[in-house]
Amino acid sequence: MNYANFPLDKRTPLPSADQEKGEDFIDVERLLGMAARQAKVVAICAAIGLFLGVVYLQTTPKQYTSVASVLIDEGMNKVMDDISAASATRQTDATILSQIEILNSARLASEVVDKLKLDQNHDFMSPPQSALAKGIGFLRGIVAYFRGNATDQLPGIQNVDAATREAMIKTATHDYAVLMLQTGLSADRVSRSNVISISYQATNPALATAITKAYADAYLADQLNASFDATERAAVWLQGRLTELRESSQAASLAVEKFRAEHGLSANSDGQLLSDKQLADLNAQLIVAQADTARTSARYQQYKAIVDSGSESAFNDSAVAADQPSSSVIIGLKTRYLAIAKRLQDVETNFGKDHPQAVALAKEKADVSAQIFGQLKQITESYRNDFEVAQARETALRDKISTAAGKSSIDNQSQVKLKELDQQAQALTTLYQTFLSRYEEASQQQSFPVGKVRIISDATMPLAASGPRTMRVLALSLVLGLMLGAGFGGLNEFNERFFRTGEDIRDRAGLKFLGYLPTIGGGRAKDSKADDLPADGKVASLSSAER
Structure with a gap:
């Protein structure tokens, strides 16, 4: 085979057909090999973790939790009448969160500390601690010592007398007890309900139960006291406000009466001004006077026309006055006149006009006609007088109406201001009555305060410890030990300075891998393949001990 392109003296890594493919995949076989080689390290670390977990469980005091439940009843029906459902939900959440903050407040914790005298309770102030907590406290003490912080002394305590020093220490102890109580208390909302769960954890189950009960009772008393204080403050404020409103109402009523008296705006039972009533009466009288004037004027003119016509027609026109008081005299005269006229006619018929008796009767007839x-003249004069009187009365009434109308106009203008003053007086009176009724209600509620909180589950003695949880601690310790062992195993793998596989030789040293050699005293070495021999004779071998 030709190896001219791969000089071995420069330690250039040999190309591998599977190298590019291996970069894209995880070598599971290699990882399993690493895990097998570091199994002892992982096992030892896991055992150490379990051992430390057992030590922690044995050195940590048991914690007991007592739980009580309270129900918040804010009367949401009244709220839902005025706002939407979404707003009511937000209002409910805000109310529950506010009550939880009240439970976690320092004031409520201070009341519980004072009630149970926790600042004098050794089990509460100095509870048993775990070894880990003691170690942390020791380290904090060392750090504070080297930093020069005197944490066991109060600032300025050296410059005060014994009584003040005692008071400062007592106050600091009380504040520390309050802080510890707030730290151990847990107040949470139960799901989406209006129930709040109050729990306290302590090493003494009896102490945990007592603190939880005291917290629930203190919270209930705080709600009642808050309702009482709010009602009392409202009653005091309403009482002061009532005094101001009463004085303002009286002053407004006096201003109305004073204004009415100054402007003569007296009113009758119907609320009508006297000037308006007087004007109405004068108008009615004027109408009657005008009718009387017209009637007397008609009679006067009628009798005046009779008198102006002369005495010859007086007898024929005298019938008009038959309905008058003097009609009896005229009737008598007319009867006498008719009798004389009849006798005169008879005498003239029998004896002629020149007869002395006829002349005497004619004279008597003329006398009666006169x-x-x-x-008739007297009646006419009487009607003239009546006409003049009626006319004068009408004129007087017109003058009075003119005067009364002017006064009524002024009174009506003043009536506007009077109505304004009267409205102010009525408004103040109504407001005073409203505040008075609310003051009576507040006074009744002050003597009968009703809280919106009730205890639905009282605190009971815990039968079993709530912590530390054995299985959770052991599981966490095992997981931490395994993670620590995996970390040490990975560190050992990456810090090794020898080869384990043929791939390590080819990749790191750039040499051709020939095969494995057995350890001395071990099994037979594996036969090397002929294809693994390099062209220049340089070879590398790996003993079985290095695998």
């Missing part, structure tokens, strides 16, 4: 005419 009396009738005189009565």
Whole structure:
């Protein structure tokens, strides 16, 4: 075979027909070979990991978790009446998150610490620690020592007296207990419900149960106190506001009455101004007076025409006055006149006009006619007086109406301002009544506060430890050991400085691989193939010990 293009002294790698193909594929056989060679390293690391996991389980104190559940009832029906479903959902989520923040607050934790005196409880303040935690604490102490931080002393404690120092230490201990309690507490929402799960983990199951119960009770009391405080503040604010509204309402009512008195805007029971009522009455009287004037004027003109016609026709026109009070006198005179006229006619018929009796009767008849005419003149004069009186009354009423109309116009202009003042007074009165009713409701609710939280699952003593979880720790330790062993095995493979396969010789040294040689005292060496001999006689061999 011809090897002229492949000089062996320059260590140029020999071309391989499978080299380009191998770059595109994972050599599974090689990986399995590497795994087989490093199996002991991986197994040892896995065993070490399991051993460390067992040590961790044996040196870590058991943790017990106590759980309580509370229900948040915000009365969402009222909210859904006014807002959409999406807004109600966002409101519910915000409410639950707000309640969780209240549970995690330092104020609630401080109440639990004070109630259970946790800052004086040795099991709470100094719980058992695992070896890992002790080691970490020791390292932190060393680092703090070299950094020069005095973590066990409060700032400025050296410059105060004993009482103040004691108070500072007590406050710092209480704050530390609050911080520890907040760290160990867990408050989570149960699925999408309005239920919040409160849990606390401790090495003492009785302590975990007591803290969880105290937290649930403190949260319930906090909700009741919040409702009471809000109602109390509302009642105090409403009381002060009621005083202002009462004074404002009274001042507005007095302003209305004062304005009405100053402008003479008195009103009757129907709310009508007296000036308007007076104007209406005067208009009614004017209508009556105009009718009287027209009636008296007609009678006066009628009798005046009778009188102007003379006494000759007085007897014929005197029938018009038959319905008047003086009609009896005229009727008597007319009766006498008719009797005299009849006798005169008889005498003249029997004895002639020149008869003395006829002359006497004619004179008497003329005298009676004159009396009738005189009565008609008196009636005419009476009607003239009545006409003048009615006319004067009408004129007086017109003057009064003109004056009353001017006053009514002024009163109507003032009535606009009066209505404005009256509306303000009524609005203040209505507002005062509204605030008064709300104040009564707030006063009733203050003595009967109702919380929106109730405990649906009380904390119970945990029967088994919640941590550390044995299977999880062992599984994690095994996985970490396997990963560490795989890392060490890969490191050993890549750091090797000898050949294991014929491909390594061809790829790295650029030599032709002849075959394998057995180890001394081992089995027979494999026969080398004739095709593997180089042209210049330079060969490379690999003993079985190097495989």
